[in-house]
Amino acid sequence: MSPLSRRRFLGATLAAAGAAAVASVAGCATGAPPPRTLPARRPLAIPPLAPSTRDAAGRRVVELVAAPGTSTFLPGLATPTWGYGGLPFGGPTLHARRGEDVVLRVTNRLPETTTTHWHGATLPARADGGPHQPIAPGATWEAAWRVDQPAATLWYHPHPHGATERHVHRGLAGLFLVDDDVPAGLPDRYGVDDVPLVLTDRAFAPDGAFDEQHRNAVGLLGDTVLVNGTVAPYLEVTTSRLRLRVLNASPARSYRVALDDEAPLTLVGTDGGLLPAPRTVDGVVLTPGERAEIVVDLRPGVRRVLRSVSHDLGTVNGITQAAGANDTFDLLELRPADRLESSPAVPARLSREAPLDATAAARTRRFVLSDNRINGRGMDTTRVDEVVEVAATEIWEFANRHTQPHNIHVHDARIQVLEPGVPAAERPWKDTVAVPPMTTVRALVRVGPHADPEVPYMLHCHLLRHEDDGMMLQFLVVAPGQRPATSIAAAPGHDHG
Numbered sequence: 001m002s003p004l005s006r007r008r009f010l011g012a013t014l015a016a017a018g019a020a021a022v023a024s025v026a027g028c029a030t031g032a033p034p035p036r037t038l039p040a041r042r043p044l045a046i047p048p049l050a051p052s053t054r055d056a057a058g059r060r061v062v063e064l065v066a067a068p069g070t071s072t073f074l075p076g077l078a079t080p081t082w083g084y085g086g087l088p089f090g091g092p093t094l095h096a097r098r099g100e101d102v103v104l105r106v107t108n109r110l111p112e113t114t115t116t117h118w119h120g121a122t123l124p125a126r127a128d129g130g131p132h133q134p135i136a137p138g139a140t141w142e143a144a145w146r147v148d149q150p151a152a153t154l155w156y157h158p159h160p161h162g163a164t165e166r167h168v169h170r171g172l173a174g175l176f177l178v179d180d181d182v183p184a185g186l187p188d189r190y191g192v193d194d195v196p197l198v199l200t201d202r203a204f205a206p207d208g209a210f211d212e213q214h215r216n217a218v219g220l221l222g223d224t225v226l227v228n229g230t231v232a233p234y235l236e237v238t239t240s241r242l243r244l245r246v247l248n249a250s251p252a253r254s255y256r257v258a259l260d261d262e263a264p265l266t267l268v269g270t271d272g273g274l275l276p277a278p279r280t281v282d283g284v285v286l287t288p289g290e291r292a293e294i295v296v297d298l299r300p301g302v303r304r305v306l307r308s309v310s311h312d313l314g315t316v317n318g319i320t321q322a323a324g325a326n327d328t329f330d331l332l333e334l335r336p337a338d339r340l341e342s343s344p345a346v347p348a349r350l351s352r353e354a355p356l357d358a359t360a361a362a363r364t365r366r367f368v369l370s371d372n373r374i375n376g377r378g379m380d381t382t383r384v385d386e387v388v389e390v391a392a393t394e395i396w397e398f399a400n401r402h403t404q405p406h407n408i409h410v411h412d413a414r415i416q417v418l419e420p421g422v423p424a425a426e427r428p429w430k431d432t433v434a435v436p437p438m439t440t441v442r443a444l445v446r447v448g449p450h451a452d453p454e455v456p457y458m459l460h461c462h463l464l465r466h467e468d469d470g471m472m473l474q475f476l477v478v479a480p481g482q483r484p485a486t487s488i489a490a491a492p493g494h495d496h497g
């Protein structure tokens, strides 16, 4: 069946069967049914900007509450969900300027211990929100640091030891935008021409709850795609260019984001911030945790559809299917008005940050990925796996010896993958990198300027099931001459404050 006739077929099925159609259970040995494209579209929800106040010291203070709620994604079905900041699902968009001091206070109104990790942020380990900063039910945890990194699309989500997949899957995920002085010309009006797209996928149980049971080897895969929590969304567009900040917040699914006719997109940013210069692409692959900023050109009155199209994860077919990579489905319909405000051209130069210098790399570390283990070890929250000198640039090699796709997220780090043929001045900034099966990814990794000989950062697969399975190591960042702890107090249940 062609994609179009399949879409018609599924649309007809859904229209005939109504909400009962969602009772079909996703997940089997190798994968879930591909996501459906629903015939009825709804306006895309835009996460609100998180309100903030200034304290006496001039710091930007944000209060976030994590709490249970109820969401309606599909007609007639109530879904129990978790959210931040009063939203039943997802979270408000945090924002801060480079140079600003931020205080983020998270209160846990959930029935169990959680944590809140600021994914992609350069920050002290105590503020990182990993497994060593648990927030017990009823407790409030405070993270404070000076934002000092280039403009980027970061995000925040739970990171409790062994339970990250479930907490994120219930809905806990939000964006964190860092502003910096960037060249004029990039659309920057939030929700107007600078639009966040948080991609997740879910399967539903007959009672409306998220299906948390039927996972394959890669993780939980859903047959319903949510964009900012909206099923089958459209967006009314008023400008001739649109900047889309796309986050893959799915537990396991990978996406290849493209326009319906594979028309060119302008890639302007990746995980760690803006590219040195814009790049014309026909699609962008995002594995879980990765982000991309793309600019789409639009004509008055001409609708376009942003889709995810099938892509090659470099794996044997069953596993590609298990990661959702065989699927093609709609993400968002763009509906430009009949008259559009003219947007400036995308600047020819974006990031001015100097690339990491491979010749200055202090040493090389090698991480072998196999059987959901790293270097043969499973996560031990008390073990110190690596010790890195503060602000060091090193070469880290990630060798995937597995038939499964993995990716690696390094906390606190700025990463530039060493791709053959890509000049240093053109390397994108990353914090999460895909490592296809039976390949080795070599990357320059620079850890941040914050030393702490006792509290570690994490290095792990961002396929959340793999992470929960223990595909995670810990590293300390120490100042020259500083003596690292030989073991770490167990987490959770021990507040390192």
Ligand SMILES: [Cu+2]
Residues within 6 Å of the ligand: 372, 405, 406, 407, 461, 462, 463, 466, 467, 471
């Ligand atoms: Cu993995």
